[in-house]
Amino acid sequence: MDYNDQMKNRVKRIxxxxxxxxxxxxxxxxxxxxxxxxxxxxxxxxxTIGVVVSSNLVECVREAEENEDQDTEEIVQEAVSLxxxxx
Numbered sequence: 278m279d280y281n282d283q284m285k286n287r288v289k290r291i292x293x294x295x296x297x298x299x300x301x302x303x304x305x306x307x308x309x310x311x312x313x314x315x316x317x318x319x320x321x322x323x324x325t326i327g328v329v330v331s332s333n334l335v336e337c338v339r340e341a342e343e344n345e346d347q348d349t350e351e352i353v354q355e356a357v358s359l360x361x362x363x364x
Contacts, residue, residue: 278333287325294318326363330356 298314334356341349 278336284325284328287321287328291318291321291325294321323363327360330359
């Protein structure tokens with residue numbers, strides 16, 4: 278699968294958020310602020326997972342339709358399974 282720049286930038290932003298959280302912890306910032314940032318990071322991760330899975334799904338369905346070698350329903354089920362595992 279081709280991971281485009283948009284996907285990579287999402288992960289880089291998440292990485293920056295995590296570094297910020299570590300800094301907040303080292304500076305002993307308020308628990309509420311740390312948890313808020315952790316929650317925001319988790320949301321960003323969830324959305325990134327969705328983008329990766331959906332992009333992969335589109336790519337796999339296109340290939341299956343072109344080659345007529347794989348059932349598209351099976352591909353969709355695999356994508357759904359990936360999303361369920363990510364929770």
